[in-house]
Amino acid sequence: MPYLSELKPGEQAIIIADEHLPVKAMELGLMKGSLIRLKKKNPKIGMALVEINGQSLALDYGLASQIEVSSNGKKENSPDSTDR
Amino acid sequence: MEKKKTLRIALIGNPNVGKTTVFNLLTGLHQQTGNYPGTTVVQKKGKIKVNGFTLELIDLPGTESLHPHSPDEQVSLKEIIRYPENIDGIFYIADVESLKKNLLLLTQIMDLGIPVIMILNKADKLKKKGIQIDMEELKKTLGIPVILYSSVKPEGNLIQKIKPYLKKLNKCKGRRIFSEINLKEELKKHFPAIDDKLLNYSLFLHYTEQVPCSLLEMTNHPGKEEKKQLLKKETVKRYIWINKVLKNFYTQNLSERKDFTGMADKILLHPVWGYLVFFFIMFLMFQSIYHLANLPMELIDHIFGELSNWLQHKLPSNKLTDLLINGVISGVAGVLIFVPQITLLFLFVLLMDKTGYMSRVVYLTDRWMRPFGMSGKSLVPLISGTACAVPAILSTRTIENSRQRLITLLTVPFTTCSARLPVYTIIIALVIPNKFLFGWIGLQGLTLFFLYTLGFAAALAFGALLHRFLPGQKTTPLLMLMPDYQWPSFKGLLIEWWDKVSAFIFGAGKIIVLFSIILWFLGTHGIKDDKILAYPVPLEDSYLGNFGKKIEPVFRPLGFDWKIDVAVLSSFAAREIFIGTLSTIYSVEDDSEKTIIEKLRTEIHPATGRPVFNLATGWAILIFYAFALQCMSTLAVIKQETGSWAYTLGIFLFMGLLAYISAMTVYQILK
Known part of the structure; x- marks a missing residue:
């Protein structure tokens, strides 16, 4: 399975594992089953910008490299599938 | 509760939902801002009267949930959990864009059985973001009143919208899902x-x-x-x-949403353009502070000069007139003259914060702050420190990692706060020529920019030093919501700006005026051979003069004469007193109608025959003030936040020693 940091900017995916994520990340919506879109990644700056629940979230690139996502991303207009 | 006339209401919500703006709109200027202005790192309280009720509103720091991750988030938990009897209800501020996330904290609050009225903010973004909300269904699902509102483009009075629910507040307890979700x-x-x-x-x-x-x-x-x-x-x-x-x-x-933020971020978060824009904004800020404020400052100086002259001619020549002109008025002038610069500084910092740009700065700098033991979030206190170190140190409570927080709060005093600005302004005007490089870069503005950069560089260097020796968990990965860019509400901006400016005028101002009066007394009275000298005593024979001469050898290697020594020592409580002291000393000594800058410029050192305020002495003073921690309030807040005398005294001594050695080195090179 790819990691969030491996997506291309604009690509969407579903988070498939949240065991390693801190509680705060989950409170912000980063959890198993959430639809996430990578907006921007700047490995040189060490940051990634994602969209989750309609909001932009900046996260450490190292953290983005630990978030496992589904390989088949959805199109932008797909409904959020965070039900589980 | 129906019979209760005073209702204590807490404003709670996630960060960046416009909670403080709503609080400002509700309370206007009728608020107690705690000790210091700034983002909600301390409780802000306000009182309003509505329909026979007195509402005591408390603005609590934004939090994602009732499980705190940083010291500022603990405030909300403490208020709700430890003292629930103190709260009659909650105004829960949410925003239409992040409603889903906002519901997490709301369901926690509703589970506690506290009455809630939800203010669903940023209604102006519904169309832009392609959002549709069925308000009736939302109210039915939650079981509480929901008011759709826009604090940026308000339609109607928010108080009027809230009013109908106040009488039946205890019925607004909402749905408890604690059992429902197992x-x-x-x-x-x-x-x-x-x-x-x-x-x-x-x-x-x-x-x-x-x-x-x-x-x-x-x-x-x-x-x-x-x-x-x-x-x-x-x-x-x-x-x-x-x-x-x-x-x-x-x-x-x-597909209906318009993404201006995304387009702007292509430039503002770009690994090259993003930094260039950031440095340009910083450069512009310091050039503006110097040049735009020049005219109003000269005007204030002129008005107070004229007022003193007028009073001198109109009032009888006695001790009281002398005290009024050379003690009180010179002190008040010493405060008000810097209001134009401080106004501009606060406006820039506020605009960066309220427009959402500050978060972009955090994004761009997080990685570069790590070698200095800090995170991108540390940059907000460091930039806020250019206004005042006290709220900046309090704002470090938003940093989750305790080690990064400690390093940040100990480095904040190095950044150039507004209290240093009066010292820099006068000394730069005295020793740096008013010339322009390439026809548009002012040398004086450039010097000011250098001093601010020096403050930041010193903060980073000290951070790196602490990073090397302090124990503890070194980093916590950054995780931060990036708000959309927005133009802040004019009224809200005005209220927050006044909060900060008034804190300077009435907070620092009263200390400066008090010191001016004390210094006037010490500069016009004296004792010689156990005999009290008759008023007015020549400055050299006054208490002030004698004290200054006694300590002169200590500061001689820095090029300071005894008058500067007195000003330096009197400003150990607060830096801004330095100029007030010089102003009082020279007013006491020189009765001519010259302005303070003219008096300082023409002062000749009796030993060298050269101007006292020459390039070498001027730079020594600038460097001394760049590093010395002369602020009682900052020391008090460091003690409060670290709980340690060792850190408080340690940072005071370290910065004092660094200031002395650096100023001496600069003077010895330039003299």
């Missing part, structure tokens, strides 16, 4: 002996957040890992419920 079952596993009726969300919070309560005496609090798993379970269960109900009242058509 959290009760989870709690039962840990408390099998406790009666089912007592298993509620309040107990869950007391248990997980280690808040003492009588029921918990029979059990241990969870360990770190157990707590983490419990909180994760709670979060997941709540989000499952939220997802289930959200589709009944919330839809968003992403």
Whole structure:
């Protein structure tokens, strides 16, 4: 399975594992089953910008490299599938 | 509650939902801002009268949930959990864009059984973001009143919209989902002996957040890992419920949204352009502070000069007139003259924060702050420190990692606060020529920019030093919401700006005026051979003069004469007193109608025959003030936040020693 940091900017995916994520990340919506879109990644700056629940979230690139996502991303207009 | 005339209401919400703006709109200027202005790192309170009720509003720091991750988030938990009897209700501020996330904290609050009125803010963004909300369904689902509102483009009076619900506030308790989502079952596993009726969300919070309560005496609090798993379970269960109900009242058509923020971020978060824009904004800020403020400053100086002359001619020549002109008026002038510069500085910092640009600065700088033991979030206190170190140190409470927070709060005093600005302004005007490089870069503005850069560089260097020696967890990965760019509400901006400017005028101002009066007394009275000298005493024979001469050898290697020594020592409580002291000393000594800058410029050192304020002495003073920690309030807040005298005295001595050695080196090179 790819990691969030491996997506291309604009690509969407579903988070498939949240065991390693801190509680705060989950409170912000980063959890198993959430639809996430990578907006921007700047490995040189060490940051990634994602969209989750309609909001932009900046996260450490190292953290983005630990978030496992589904390989088949959805199109932008797909409904959020965070039900589980 | 219906009979209660005073209602204590807490404003709670996630960060960046416009909570403080709503608070400002509700209370206007009728608020107690705590000790210092700034973002909500301390409680802000305000009182308003509505329909026979007095509402005591408390603006609490933004938090994602009732499980705090940083010291500022603990404020909300403490207020709600430890003292629930103190709160009659909650105004829950949410925003239309992040409603799903906002519902997490709201369901926690509703589970506590506290009456809630929800103010759904940023209604102006509904169309832009392609969002549709079925308000009736939302109210029905939550069981509380919901008011759709825009604090940036308000339509109608918010108070009028809230008014109908105040009389029946205790009926606005909303839906409790604690049992619905099986959290009760989870709690039962840990408390099998406790009666089912007592298993509620309040107990869950007391248990997980280690808040003492009588029921918990029979059990241990969870360990770190157990707590983490419990909180994760709670979060997941709540989000499952939220997802289930959200589709009944919330839809968003992403193809309809206009993404100005995304377009702007292509430049502002670009690894090259982003930094260039940031440095340009900083450069522009310091050039503006110097050049735009010049004219009003000269005007204020002129008005007070004229006022002094007028009073000198109109009032009888006696001790009281002397005190009024050379003690009180020179002190007030010493405060007001810097208001134009401080106004501009606060406006820039506020605009960066309120427009959403500050978050972009955090994004760009997080990685570069790591070698200095800090994170991107440290940059906000460091930039806020250019206004005042005290709120900046308090704002470090938003940093989750305790080590990064400690390093940040100890480095903040190095940044150039507004109290240093009066010293820099006068000394730069005295020793740096008013010339322009390439026809547009002012040398004086450039010097000011250098001094601010020096402050930041010193802060980073000190951070790196602490990073090397301090123990503790070195980093916490950054995780931060990026708000959309927005133009802040003019009224809200005005209220926050006045908050900060008035803190300078009435906070620092009264100290400066008081010191001016004391210094006037010490400069016009004296004792010689055990005999009290007749008023007015020549400055050299005054208490002030004698004291200055005694300590002159200590500061001689820095090029300071005894008058500068007196000003330096008197400003150990607060830096801004330096100029007020010089102003009083020279007013006492020189009765001519010259302005303070003219008096300082023409002062000749009796030993060298050269101007006292020459390039070498001027730079020595600038460097001394760049590093010395001369601010009682800053020291007090460092003690409060670290709880340690060792850190407080350590930083004071370190900065003092650094200031002395650096100023001496600069003077010896340039003299």
